[in-house]
Amino acid sequence: MGFTTSQHAFAAALLDPGSVLPEGVTSARGAADPLRFAVYRNNVFVSLVRALAQRFPVTERLVGEEFFRGMARTYAADRKPASPLMFEYGGDFPDFVASFPPAAGLPYLADVARIEAVWTDAYHAADAPPLGVTALAAIPPDRLAASRLVPHPSAGLVRSAHPAGSIWAGHRDDPVMPPASWVPETVLVVRPEMNVNVHALPAADAAFAAALLAGASLGEASGASSDVSDFDFGAALVGLVTLGAFRAIAMGEPQ
Amino acid sequence: MKASERPVAARLPARAGLGLKTEHYEEILSTRPDVGFFEVHAENYMGAGGPPHRWLEAICERYPLSLHGVGLSIGAARPLDQAHLARLRRLVDRYRPASFSEHLAWSTHDEGFLNDLLPLPYTPETLDRVVEHVDQTQQALGRRMLLENPSTYVLFAESTIDEIDFLDTVAERAGCGLLLDVNNVMVSAVNHRLDPFAYIDRFPLQRVGEIHLAGYDETVDAAGDRLLIDAHGSPVRTDVMALYRHTLVRGGPLPTLIEWDNDVPDFANLFAEAHRADAILAVEIARRSAPRAA
Numbered sequence: 204m205g206f207t208t209s210q211h212a213f214a215a216a217l218l219d220p221g222s223v224l225p226e227g228v229t230s231a232r233g234a235a236d237p238l239r240f241a242v243y244r245n246n247v248f249v250s251l252v253r254a255l256a257q258r259f260p261v262t263e264r265l266v267g268e269e270f271f272r273g274m275a276r277t278y279a280a281d282r283k284p285a286s287p288l289m290f291e292y293g294g295d296f297p298d299f300v301a302s303f304p305p306a307a308g309l310p311y312l313a314d315v316a317r318i319e320a321v322w323t324d325a326y327h328a329a330d331a332p333p334l335g336v337t338a339l340a341a342i343p344p345d346r347l348a349a350s351r352l353v354p355h356p357s358a359g360l361v362r363s364a365h366p367a368g369s370i371w372a373g374h375r376d377d378p379v380m381p382p383a384s385w386v387p388e389t390v391l392v393v394r395p396e397m398n399v400n401v402h403a404l405p406a407a408d409a410a411f412a413a414a415l416l417a418g419a420s421l422g423e424a425s426g427a428s429s430d431v432s433d434f435d436f437g438a439a440l441v442g443l444v445t446l447g448a449f450r451a452i453a454m455g456e457p458q
Numbered sequence: 459m460k461a462s463e464r465p466v467a468a469r470l471p472a473r474a475g476l477g478l479k480t481e482h483y484e485e486i487l488s489t490r491p492d493v494g495f496f497e498v499h500a501e502n503y504m505g506a507g508g509p510p511h512r513w514l515e516a517i518c519e520r521y522p523l524s525l526h527g528v529g530l531s532i533g534a535a536r537p538l539d540q541a542h543l544a545r546l547r548r549l550v551d552r553y554r555p556a557s558f559s560e561h562l563a564w565s566t567h568d569e570g571f572l573n574d575l576l577p578l579p580y581t582p583e584t585l586d587r588v589v590e591h592v593d594q595t596q597q598a599l600g601r602r603m604l605l606e607n608p609s610t611y612v613l614f615a616e617s618t619i620d621e622i623d624f625l626d627t628v629a630e631r632a633g634c635g636l637l638l639d640v641n642n643v644m645v646s647a648v649n650h651r652l653d654p655f656a657y658i659d660r661f662p663l664q665r666v667g668e669i670h671l672a673g674y675d676e677t678v679d680a681a682g683d684r685l686l687i688d689a690h691g692s693p694v695r696t697d698v699m700a701l702y703r704h705t706l707v708r709g710g711p712l713p714t715l716i717e718w719d720n721d722v723p724d725f726a727n728l729f730a731e732a733h734r735a736d737a738i739l740a741v742e743i744a745r746r747s748a749p750r751a752a
Contacts, residue, residue, distance in 0.1 A: 287529020327505025
């Protein structure tokens with residue numbers, strides 16, 4: 204049996220707990236030993252579950268260690284890391300959580316996991332000085348509507364129908380703090396300097412923030428908020444810029 | 459200080475070093491403990507930016523650095539991942555570590571990265587492949603690397619080459635050095651009914667650029683035989699320390715890393731492990747400088 208074939212057989216047996224041991228795997232006794240091979244099977248799954256628990260500590264806390272382990276193991280059974288960069292593993296774990304039937308009773312769980320996923324992305328994102336509020340003054344009024352803001356490399360937005368940001372913040376430390384009110388929250392995760400910050404945005408700014416971070420012009424983003432009753436363009440813009448959500452201005456054409 | 463201006467430690471000192479852990483960054487930089495060097499897993503520093511790089515820059519200005527890869531999959535039948543080699547090159551260029559090391563193991567397959575160090579049979583075919591991969595790595599990084607002996611739980615019926623001969627031949631043909639993990643020697647020796655001291659006595663210690671020490675866990679296999687697990691989650695065991703002492707007597711003082719990656723203790727307890735190894739190193743240095751009886 205060639206190297207490629209035998210390694211393929213080893214990997215296949217490793218990832219299928221129900222399979223027989225790969226041919227040629229033996230021990231000093233001259234016999235295959237299922238518990239020895241099981242060490243490798245166990246290592247793979249334990250290490251993947253541990254990596255997910257490290258990236259999603261609040262999600263784990265919300266469901267308990269045992270439930271989380273089962274959920275993470277189910278995820279890991281079908282999804283191996285795409286690369287050796289383990290901090291990237293689990294990027295689509297929140298989507299999996301959203302569709303994991305046993306977690307259906309906790310509709311906010313996937314959004315909390317989304318906050319944790321973008322938190323790690325923000326932590327490892329490229330460094331860049333955030334756009335300052337004073338830079339906004341450089342935009343000529345006739346070019347304002349067509350201008351776009353370049354998102355900060357660390358910026359991520361989670362729009363939740365639940366108070367996901369408050370639930371996340373309230374379960375990071377002891378004592379656990381329940382959300383003050385059960386309202387939808389849009390959460391901006393951003394790392395303008397060294398610390399990752401998590402902000403629940405004012406409800407009126409949510410659609411505006413989502414549009415801007417998706418690349419809409421200031422005019423388009425403002426239009427997306429036209430039916431939001433208490434939307435204040437200036438306050439929303441200054442607020443987002445102050446939080447460090449952007450890196451630069453892409454000046455639009457005069458209108 | 460820019461990386462290019464940083465004084466480069468040509469080699470790791472013959473001292474105890476520690477694995478650098480996120481939770482210890484602040485304490486290390488504020489207390490400046492007398493640690494011989496720090497070692498990091500390369501893959502943890504492959505993000506675009508952020509605190510990991512900021513901290514590592516600061517650590518590198520004060521301590522020699524050992525860069526230890528855990529994801530290159532040198533022992534795979536498949537070709538090396540060129541994108542990963544390029545990432546390693548960028549890290550090596552940025553931090554100019556005193557040492558770069560990787561494992562005689564594989565971890566990537568069709569399904570993706572399996573996040574474990576998996577074993578390979580030792581045959582002329584696998585030997586050629588490993589030599590080729592080490593050679594490609596050294597070409598890509600523009601430097602010599604160290605290849606680490608594995609801890610294993612199974613043997614392969616098709617193996618025809620002894621592990622030490624395999625490592626020695628890779629080192630000879632590819633021109634790399636070796637990293638001797640003394641805990642892995644104990645784990646594999648017990649698991650495969652070999653004498654760990656005899657393993658050390660046969661090992662080409664003149665090729666070794668660094669030693670690893672760690673704690674193992676113990677269980678039994680299906681036949682009730684002792685089965686040691688390379689766990690990295692506890693202090694170095696007494697028998698491994700004895701084997702380490704024996705290694706130094708044979709091979710001389712060598713840079714020695716304490717690996718503790720799971721259930722990481724507070725820094726004081728980790729530092730105490732470095733002191734244990736430093737004490738053994740100091741005894742060996744003294745023994746070698748003492749006048750010999752006529």
